[in-house]
Amino acid sequence: MTASSDYTQDDVRAWFDSTYEEQGFKYLRPIDAYPIFVQLLGARPGESLLDVACGPGLLLKAATLRGLEATGADISARAVEIANQYVPEAQAHESNAESLPFEDGTFDNVTCIGAIERFFDRPKALAEMRRVARDDARFCFMVRNASTLVWTLWRKLLGKQNKAGHQDALDLEQWKELFAQNGFGVREVHMDQWWRQRLRKVFRGFRKRDLRRDEPVARPWIPMRYVNEFIFILEKLPDTAS
Ligand SMILES: C[S@@+](CC[C@H](N)C(=O)[O-])C[C@H]1O[C@@H](n2cnc3c(N)ncnc32)[C@H](O)[C@@H]1O
Structure with missing residues (x-):
């Protein structure tokens, strides 16, 4: 399942560079939306975490607040620059996810959010x-x-898909198949937690959330296959002898 496009990888990189330059963090969800990914992983203080396509470092921030040693990689030089300023205790690298500058078997946890x-x-x-x-x-x-x-x-029929940012989607079964074919076992699938997190924020009013504390994990009220985005928790399947 390799994506086809009218845009090249350099076009996509340039689109993200200018998006971060113009919008910075406003392009993404606020920091409150990120600790849930570390929570769902069950990541423990002292473990290492690599966030692939880390953008300006929101997940890196959430991970370091929970005592993890965080490393990031993103194709956008501007994103990496912002991430290294925002989370100096982590290290973000400019890199394509297709060729990561790390040794084999380095990380306890690997995240990749919206990318x-x-x-x-x-x-x-x-x-x-x-x-x-x-x-x-x-x-x-x-x-x-x-x-x-x-x-x-909206995106397909009315042509609102963001092609310059190389936006795409697959359905639940296609994602599962892609992960299985590439050596991953599915441990859990959750719905995107963002709507429920926003609702809780409304009820909290001006009170700030403690980002180190776990939050309730919401379950979908519609079948999982129709939720907006999926959060997969996966493990590495053993290499198959070929
Ligand atoms: C929607 S943003 C998500 C950023 C971040 N994961 C977050 O949730 O805050 C998608 C990110 O993917 C990065 N990206 C896109 N293609 C990439 C690639 N081939 N290698 C590494 N990063 C890539 C973009 O630069 C951008 O930062």
């Missing part, structure tokens, strides 16, 4: 994430669902 659907060669990027992870590593990937009204009507 796998944007990669040109998904199997190559998945192989890289698997390679740099330890054998007992856990993975948290948030990916977009193609079986929603927003995707099918």
